[in-house]
Amino acid sequence: MSKNKKIILTAILLATLIILSRFLSIKTPILIISFAFIPTMLCAIWLGPKWTILLNVLGDLIGATVFPTGPFFIGYTISTAISGLIYGLLLYKKEDNSYTDKQFLIKLIISVIVVSCISNIGLNTLWLSITTGKAFIVLLGARIIKEIVMIPIQIVVILFVERMLREPFDTYIRSSND
DSSP, X not given: OOHHHHHHHHHHHHHHHHHHHXXXXXXXXXXXXXXXXXXXXXXXXXXXXXXXXXXXXXXXXXXXXXXXXSOOOHHHHHHHHHHHHHHHHHHOOSSTTSSOHHHHHHHHHHHHXXXXXXXXXXXXXXXXXXXXXXXXXXXXXXXXXXXXXXXXXXXXXXXXXXXXXXXXXXIIISSSOO
């Protein structure tokens, strides 16, 4: 895939990420429930870790600057970069059939659980504790419950979306007709 296609695809995913995270999400003081993981995971599958980190960092910086929901804190940007790295390393398909559907499911489950534990439960709870002044342990319970609910939702949604977009992506984007 040409670099121009990668840039355009990343820009489309970035716009989608900002819309899903800033406008189509449920926000409470300690939890955010959104489908912003979809563009991140699609970028990881299609473009790899470098582009996914770029997507997540730009999404966080642009979203926090143009559509702020509170004060900017660099910790959340670090968390989203780590999430992009994990998803990109585990989910990237270098070629259209680089692994089977079963292997994809296993990689997807592992990546979602690792990101949930490291970024969402661990780091984001720490950042939330720092920014709100509330005790880490107090915030931890609600965030663990949210992640337990969201893990299967993320897996099912990404399986469905990736499967629906696989053929159009391979035909129109991944093709060598640059």
